[in-house]
Amino acid sequence: MVGAVIGLVAGLGLLLIWSAFSRPRATASAPRRGHRTREKLAQAGLTGVNPTQLVLLQVLGGVVGLAVVFVVTTSLAVSTVFAVFGAMVPRLMVSRLRNRRQSELREVWPEVVDNLTSGVRAGLSLPEALASVGTRGPEAIREPFRQFGSDYRATGRFNDSIDRLKAALSDPTGDRVCESLRVAREVGGTDLGRLLSTLSGFLRDDARTRSELMARQSWSVNAARVAVSAPWLILLLLATQQQTLTAYDSPTGIVILAAGAAVSVFAYRLMMRIGRLPEERRVLR
Numbered sequence: 006m007v008g009a010v011i012g013l014v015a016g017l018g019l020l021l022i023w024s025a026f027s028r029p030r031a032t033a034s035a036p037r038r039g040h041r042t043r044e045k046l047a048q049a050g051l052t053g054v055n056p057t058q059l060v061l062l063q064v065l066g067g068v069v070g071l072a073v074v075f076v077v078t079t080s081l082a083v084s085t086v087f088a089v090f091g092a093m094v095p096r097l098m099v100s101r102l103r104n105r106r107q108s109e110l111r112e113v114w115p116e117v118v119d120n121l122t123s124g125v126r127a128g129l130s131l132p133e134a135l136a137s138v139g140t141r142g143p144e145a146i147r148e149p150f151r152q153f154g155s156d157y158r159a160t161g162r163f164n165d166s167i168d169r170l171k172a173a174l175s176d177p178t179g180d181r182v183c184e185s186l187r188v189a190r191e192v193g194g195t196d197l198g199r200l201l202s203t204l205s206g207f208l209r210d211d212a213r214t215r216s217e218l219m220a221r222q223s224w225s226v227n228a229a230r231v232a233v234s235a236p237w238l239i240l241l242l243l244a245t246q247q248q249t250l251t252a253y254d255s256p257t258g259i260v261i262l263a264a265g266a267a268v269s270v271f272a273y274r275l276m277m278r279i280g281r282l283p284e285e286r287r288v289l290r
Contacts, residue, residue, distance in 0.1 A: 042056040042059065043055065043056055044175055045099060045100075045103055046059065046099060047172070047173070047175040048103045048106060048107065048175045048176070049099050049100075049102035049103035049106055050102060050106050051099065051102065052173070059095060059096070059099065062095040063092045063093070063094075063095050063096065064092065066091040066092050066093075066094045066095055067088040067089065067091050067092035068088070068091075069091055070084075070087045070088045070089075070090060070091025070092070070094075071084045071085065071087070071088035071091070072084075073087075074087040074088070074241070074244075077241075077244075077245070078241070078244040078245065078250060079250065080244055080250045080253060080254055081254070082253050082254050082258060082259045082262055083240065083241075083244050083250070083253055083262065085262075086237075086262050086263075086265075086266050087237075087241075089266060090237070090266075093270075107176070108219075109145045110145070110146065110174075110176050110178070110179075111178075111208075111211070111212045111215065112212055113142075113143035113145055113146055114146075114176075114178045114179075114182075114208050114212075115205045115208045115209045115212065116142070116143050117138055117142050117143060117146060117182075118182065118201050118202075118204055118205040118208065119205055120134075120137065120138050120141065120142050121134050121135070121138065121182070121186075121201055122198050122201040122202055122205065124137050125197055125198050125201070126198050131163070131186050131189065131190050132154075132157045132163060132166075135150055135153055135154070135157075135167075135170070135186065136150065136151075136153060136154030136157065136158075138150040139151030139152075139153070139154050146174075148173075149170055149173040149174050150170070152169070152170070152173060153166050153167070153169070153170040153173075156169055163187075163190060164187065167183050167186065167187055170183060171183045178208065181204070182201075182204070185197070185200060185201070185204075222280055225280065226276070226277075226280050229273075229276045229280070230273075230276075233269050233272060233273050233276070236265070236269070237269070
């Protein structure tokens with residue numbers, strides 16, 4: 006009897022171990038990477054661009070960088086390095102647009118919440134208050150709320166329309182506001198106006214504090230970017246001389262270029278990670 010129990014437990018343990026290592030992790034991680042890229046594009050306001058198109062833009066940037074630098078320098082080694090940098094430009098532009106849009110949304114969300122508060126206190130229904138932001142809200146955020154109004158008038162389904170609004174906004178604050186309005190519509194309550202007023206005050210304090218921190222760190226971040234790009238601009242100027250091209254087309258020169266490119270990319274990523282302010286995560290997506 007004891008031997009049978011031990012054998013059953015051992016067999017169950019082996020089954021659990023086998024099932025843990027036999028899961029298709031690679032197929033599950035690819036959609037998550039694609040979803041993260043798609044979310045970053047939405048947060049940058051590039052809803053018409055998908056991850057595949059972004060990859061194609063990176064390939065095009067690399068080809069253009071390779072061709073332009075090769076025409077100027079006639080050095081394949083130098084051109085390859087700048088091709089790698091050219092392939093990184095589209096993603097850097099997406100990150101820049103994403104940061105700029107998040108900063109704009111952070112500034113306008115208190116005004117949006119104030120508009121919702123005034124609409125609710127004036128007796129408007131929640132869908133009408135949300136749709137009104139598309140006409141009298143801040144210009145930078147009108148379009149998603151205008152689409153919400155059109156969607157709700159066409160379908161009459163508040164939950165589906167609010168989910169599409171959250172996807173269009175792709176913003177943690179927008180998630181909180183939308184979920185608060187969803188709960189208020191489902192369970193009712195008289196404290197929605199007070200809740201929105203309190204949220205508006207918190208958002209203003211957060212935006213003011215973050216603006217001060219970003220102003221203090223901007224000079225150091227810009228200085229670090231100049232420090233990373235300066236050696237490669239000097240290399241591009243020196244590469245117009247035939248003696249320099251001969252040196253960098255040699256095996257030793259190729260190794261030096263590859264090591265310098267790797268160090269530059271690593272230093273830039275490290276600088277961005279160290280200087281990055283904490284970002285609010287979308288836990289109510």
